[in-house]
Amino acid sequence: MIGEVRRLTFLAVLMATTTASMSLIAQGRGQLVPSMYITRINEVLADYAAGNDRAVDTWLRTRDGQQGVAFLERVFAPPAAFSRPKAAFLLEVAVWMQGVNPRKIAALNLGRRMFLGRPEPLGVNADDDRFEILWHQAALGLLQDNDSPWQQQEYLDGLDMRLEDAARRNVKLETRFPLARAIAAGNICCRPVSRNVYVDEQPSTRPRPTFESAVALYTRAAAEPPLRDEAMIRGAALQLLTERPAPALEWLDRAAGKQDDQLLHYAQSFIRARALDLLGRPDEAVNAYQAAREDAPSAQIPAIGLAAALLRAGRADEGVRVAAQARQLPADAPDVWLQFQKADSRFVKGWLEEIRRMRK
Numbered sequence: 457m458i459g460e461v462r463r464l465t466f467l468a469v470l471m472a473t474t475t476a477s478m479s480l481i482a483q484g485r486g487q488l489v490p491s492m493y494i495t496r497i498n499e500v501l502a503d504y505a506a507g508n509d510r511a512v513d514t515w516l517r518t519r520d521g522q523q524g525v526a527f528l529e530r531v532f533a534p535p536a537a538f539s540r541p542k543a544a545f546l547l548e549v550a551v552w553m554q555g556v557n558p559r560k561i562a563a564l565n566l567g568r569r570m571f572l573g574r575p576e577p578l579g580v581n582a583d584d585d586r587f588e589i590l591w592h593q594a595a596l597g598l599l600q601d602n603d604s605p606w607q608q609q610e611y612l613d614g615l616d617m618r619l620e621d622a623a624r625r626n627v628k629l630e631t632r633f634p635l636a637r638a639i640a641a642g643n644i645c646c647r648p649v650s651r652n653v654y655v656d657e658q659p660s661t662r663p664r665p666t667f668e669s670a671v672a673l674y675t676r677a678a679a680e681p682p683l684r685d686e687a688m689i690r691g692a693a694l695q696l697l698t699e700r701p702a703p704a705l706e707w708l709d710r711a712a713g714k715q716d717d718q719l720l721h722y723a724q725s726f727i728r729a730r731a732l733d734l735l736g737r738p739d740e741a742v743n744a745y746q747a748a749r750e751d752a753p754s755a756q757i758p759a760i761g762l763a764a765a766l767l768r769a770g771r772a773d774e775g776v777r778v779a780a781q782a783r784q785l786p787a788d789a790p791d792v793w794l795q796f797q798k799a800d801s802r803f804v805k806g807w808l809e810e811i812r813r814m815r816k
Contacts, residue, residue, distance in 0.1 A: 493524040497531050504548070505541035509812055512548035525549060525559050532566045538574045540584075543567050543591055544815035550595065551808055556602050564595045568614055578618060579627030587814045589631050593800060594807040596636045601801035606658055608640040632800060635683050635690070638673035639799050641665035642694045667698055678710075685711040689720055692727050693796075701731035722751035723796045726758055733761070738768035754789040756782055 496515075504511040515521040528549065532542055546567040553560035571588050578585050592615060599608045612633060622629060644658075645665045658664060674691035678684045692707035708728055715721040729744035745762035752758065759782035766775035795802060 490527055490530070493520075493527045494530050496520060496524055497527065501531070501541065501545055504545055505539075505815070507816060512545055513552060516549065516552050528559075528563060528566060532570060534569065534573060536570070538570045540587055540815040543570055543587075544811050546570070547591060547594055547808060547811060550598055551804060556604070560598065560602075561607065564598065564611070567591060567595065568611065572614070572618060577625070577627075578622040578629060579625060583814065585629065587811065589629065590807045590811055590814075593632050593636075594804045594811070596633075597800035597802075597804040597807070600636070600639065600799040601804070603643075603798075605640040605643040606662070608636060609644070609662070610659065612637050612640070630680075630682060632683065634673070634677040634680055635687055636800065638670060638677050638687065639690060641670040641673050642690070642697075645670050646694060646698050667694075670694060685715060686717075686720055689715075689724050689727065692731075693723065696727055696731055696734075699734070701734040704731040705735075718751050719792065719796055719802070722748050722792055725751065726761075726793065729758070729761055729765070733765060738765045741765040742769055742771075752792040754785055755792050756785045756787070756789065757793060759785060 500511050500515045500521075516525065528546070532546060536542070546563045550560045550563040550567075553563070571591065574584075574588075576584065578588070592611075596608055596611060599611060615633070619629070619633070642665075645667050671691065671694065674687050674694065678687035678691070680687075688707050688711035692704040692711075695701075695704035695707055704727060708724060708731075711724065715724060725744050725747035729741045729748060732738070732741035732744060742762060742765045745758050745765055748758040749755070749762060759778060763775045763779035763782055766772075766778060
């Protein structure tokens with residue numbers, strides 16, 4: 457009996473020693489146990505909250521950060537209380553993750569849940585409202601950069617109850633959400649997607665937006681004065697995409713003639729040029745292509761379009777000269793039209809900088 461007890465005691469000690477040894481080996485290989493990951497996340501969060509803008513970036517560049525990011529939910533999921541540093545931390549993670557990355561989506565969803573769990577409704581504190589709106593707009597910009605319109609719609613749907621509650625209380629909020637919803641619907645209903653582009657799947661319970669519903673959303677967005685011109689231009693792009701050049705021109709004519717935003721002015725000119733081309737009006741298309749080229753001198757597409765329009769307008773010598781110039785343009789120049797299609801992704805960096813200033 458005594459011998460059996462001794463044997464069992466020896467086995468228990470051996471198992472404990474083996475477990476401890478394996479834990480030490482794992483740590484030596486850089487594979488920390490979950491509790492150590494969570495401790496490290498909280499250390500980085502404290503450093504970031506204290507004002508170190510580079511804290512999250514520095515952490516994510518390490519093996520510890522790359523492995524530890526899988527444990528974000530342990531720190532930021534409910535019942536974790538909302539705080540600006542925590543929300544900003546999650547956005548830093550999402551911005552850092554390039555391309556289509558499940559960690560990016562997880563960070564965005566955690567952040568949205570944290571905002572939805574705020575005890576204060578929108579309209580109580582203007583600074584908190586500004587911070588929250590910037591955060592959601594940046595999240596949508598990242599999803600637009602991923603070309604994931606279904607995820608954009610799902611994200612916006614998650615905000616509906618909070619926004620509707622604010623509207624019932626007559627809280628006035630200036631956001632880009634109406635435009636984001638129209639962009640998502642238009643991309644789902646009508647835009648062909650290359651096989652090389654990630655496409656998120658349609659949820660089984662969600663009806664597919666139609667062209668008409670997307671147009672209605674652009675019309676609704678245009679009712680907001682700060683969004684009017686861009687909604688008209690993007691609505692014109694949707695009309696053109698569906699081979700409706702005459703309505704496209706009508707939408708463009710309802711926007712201001714000269715945009716302060718160079719990218720919007722480029723899109724406005726380029727859409728007009730393509731619509732005029734399709735309507736068999738090459739002389740007018742020439743002027744529109746030239747305006748687009750002024751905004752993007754290195755872009756090949758408007759240069760090629762200009763050359764073709766000149767040829768159709770009977771200005772062969774000019775067309776040949778412009779075509780020769782187009783062939784000399786750098787093939788790897790930034791795709792300005794693609795930048796337009798990615799919508800608010802170009803604003804994310806600036807929004808993140810403002811969020812950093814407001815997080816303290």
